[in-house]
Amino acid sequence: MSLQPLPAARRLTWLRWSCTTAMGLSLWCAGAALAFDVQGHRGARALAPENTLYGFQRALAIGVSTLELDVVLSAEGVxxxxxxxxANPDITRDPSGRWLQSRGQPFHTLTLAQIAALDVGRINPSSRYARDFPQQVAVDGERIPTLAAVLDLVKRQRADHVRFNIELKRNPERPQESPDPEAFVRAVLDVLRTQGMASRTSLQGFDWSLLKIAQRLAPEVPLAFLSAQRPRFNTLRTGAWSGGLREADFKDAPALLATAGARLWSPNFNDIDRKLIERAREEGLRVIPWTVNEVPDMERLIDWGVDGIITDHPERLRVVMEQRGMALPPTVDTAPARQN
Known part of the structure; x- marks a missing residue:
């Protein structure tokens, strides 16, 4: 027997509750006429080169409510x-056009000029990545953009309804690959404030120490607490990623999240079931899982009442939503604003 989707009235009630009670979520909700958040993962990774201006344009043209992206710093702190x-060898070629043979120096040790010389417009055809995303269209010459360039793109497109969900990339088990945590967070916030986009942005991360810094520096900016509980990547087991908190010391993951001060939880979609989503509600958490690409999984999660989905395939998610009579985010005519 199929599960029935969460009624629209109940979903809207939850949205209003979260807008009025959760720290930092009032601005998240201000631009959200819909309770369900369609997040294009790294733009539309299954269809276009990830985290590129072209990829974000593709997501806007498909129609998303949020652009999900990741940030690090250059040597200049940009x-x-x-x-x-x-640099990821599966998607990166050097200035001569050759595929990188290994991961090189951390980005925070490379200048903007060095980073801009890298081509990330296609997937290495010999990689597993290419087998995972056979539909991705190659766009040779696409470069790694600055965060400011992405924000400028959305402004030029006049996509005023679109929000940003920015992941602060840092591995606490390899801290030498990242800059000073507070300097990192400050640099991102400076760009958002300069561009007037802080009110349209949430910050997310697996490394919750960065989220604690963000909450202190910008309590008005919503935070999304990422988690994974996979055999080879479990961010709740040791406390290294989760601010010193371990799931073994709590009733379950939602209890741990609530203790950490979370109001929005983004788990790996394989880690949750309907009961756990209900527990998240009891702890006052909204739930937007990552990264959901197959239609049956999308259908099941919507039936369970998640608040949104992060996906490499926003076009598939829109079809599922349309079949359920759910309102869709606007599409954007991106043709006039193509600039690199």
Whole structure:
């Protein structure tokens, strides 16, 4: 027997509750006419080069409510958009056009000029990555953009309804690959404030120590607490990622999140079930899982009442939502504003 989706009235009630009670969520909710958040993961990674201006344009054209992206710093302390703290050989070619053979120096030791010389417009065809995303269209010459360039792009597109969910990339088990944590957070906040985009942005991270810094420096900016409980990557087990808190010391993950001060939880979608989502509600948490790409998983999670989905396939998610009579985010005519 199929599960029934969360009624629209109940979903809206939850949105109003979270807007009025959760620290830092009032601005998150101000621009959200819909309770369900369609987040394009790294733009639209399954269809276009990840974390590139072209990829974000593709997501806007498909129609998302939020652009999900990742940031690190350059040697000058400028936020740039990259999922990895070092260049990923699966998607990166050097200035001569050759695929990188290994991960090089951390980005925070490279200048903007050195970073801009890297081509991230296609996937290395010999990599597993290429098999995972066979539909991705190559766009040779795409570069790693600065955070400011992404914000400028959305302004030029006049996509005033679109929000940003920015992951602060840092591995606490390899701190040498990242800059000073407070300097990192300050640099990102400076760009958001200069661009007037802080009110349209949430910050997320697996390393909750960065979120604690962000909450202190910008309590008005919503935070999303990422987690993974996979056999090879469990961010709640030792406390290294989760601010010293360990799941073994709590009733369950939602109890740990509540103790950490979370109001928005983004778990790996494989780590949750309907009961755990209900527990999250009891702890006052909104739930937006990552990274959901298959239609049956999208359907199940919507039926369970999640508040949004982070996906490499926003076009698939829109079809699922349309079939359920859910309102869709506007699409954006991106043709006039293409600039690199």
């Amino acid at each position: 936020p740039i958009v990259s999922h990895d703290t070092t």
